[in-house]
Amino acid sequence: MSRALCLMYHGLSADGSAPLGADPHYTLPSTRFAAHLDALKTAGARLGSARDGLQQASANAVWIGFDDGDASNYAQALPVLAERGLRADFFVNPARVGNAGYCDWSQLRALADAGMSVQSHGLTHTYFTHLDAPKLREELRVSKAQIEQHLGQPVTLLAPPGGRAPRGLADLALSLGYHAVLGSAPGMARWSTQESISRILPRVAVTAGHDSAQVVRWFTHGQRALLPLQIRYHGLALAKRLLGDHRYEQVRARLLGTAA
Numbered sequence: 519m520s521r522a523l524c525l526m527y528h529g530l531s532a533d534g535s536a537p538l539g540a541d542p543h544y545t546l547p548s549t550r551f552a553a554h555l556d557a558l559k560t561a562g563a564r565l566g567s568a569r570d571g572l573q574q575a576s577a578n579a580v581w582i583g584f585d586d587g588d589a590s591n592y593a594q595a596l597p598v599l600a601e602r603g604l605r606a607d608f609f610v611n612p613a614r615v616g617n618a619g620y621c622d623w624s625q626l627r628a629l630a631d632a633g634m635s636v637q638s639h640g641l642t643h644t645y646f647t648h649l650d651a652p653k654l655r656e657e658l659r660v661s662k663a664q665i666e667q668h669l670g671q672p673v674t675l676l677a678p679p680g681g682r683a684p685r686g687l688a689d690l691a692l693s694l695g696y697h698a699v700l701g702s703a704p705g706m707a708r709w710s711t712q713e714s715i716s717r718i719l720p721r722v723a724v725t726a727g728h729d730s731a732q733v734v735r736w737f738t739h740g741q742r743a744l745l746p747l748q749i750r751y752h753g754l755a756l757a758k759r760l761l762g763d764h765r766y767e768q769v770r771a772r773l774l775g776t777a778a
């Protein structure tokens with residue numbers, strides 16, 4: 519079994535202010551993102567994309583990914599990655615591409631041309647648990663087809679919006695040509711290059727409060743350092759189940775002071 523720490527970022531800001539369309543809780547200054555990469559490299563991490571990493575057995579792998587296709591993926595993340603010769607995965611929603619605050623197709627093409635992997639985060643960012651079976655299938659099929667059509671590179675990975683994964687999602691994704699599904703439950707990703715990946719791989723969400731020391735601790739201590747995140751995640755998952763998604767988002771916004 520190979521093992522990797524898969525990090526999930528969202529927006530990056532140039533000056534500490536949140537980019538348009540991004541959630542401030544999930545937005546880091548790009549200088550901090552750069553510091554994470556440099557600290558991980560110093561600690562011995564082999565940094566790269568999940569797309570490339572899943573093809574090979576490797577030790578000390580840390581995968582870098584971005585969800586949502588925020589405009590800062592192109593403006594902020596690409597220069598930081600390119601400067602270091604690194605690749606990352608960008609999970610985008612074709613229905614949002616070109617909207618205010620999001621990358622457009624020419625920016626995503628620039629990411630792809632720079633060696634980045636552009637992958638599916640669903641078509642519309644509707645939580646998959648809110649869709650019936652035919653609509654879910656369409657989200658998976660059409661998002662993959664549209665990205666492939668626009669960028670000319672295969673889409674092999676799926677990250678469900680909000681990490682919401684209905685039963686059987688990984689098998690459905692594999693049947694539609696995806697190689698793996700990356701969720702939002704924290705943990706270490708484990709896989710074998712010998713088998714198809716029918717489990718949803720864990721990822722660790724990096725939020726505004728996470729400094730380089732924290733990210734390096736996840737890498738060096740693995741499971742033990744991730745346990746507090748897992749407890750918190752499963753507590754929140756329970757709250758979502760009890761309150762329902764809509765009520766949960768209202769409560770969360772109020773607690774974070776971002777209620778509209």
Ligand SMILES: [Zn+2]
Pocket residue numbers: 585586639643679680
């Ligand atoms: Zn998302």
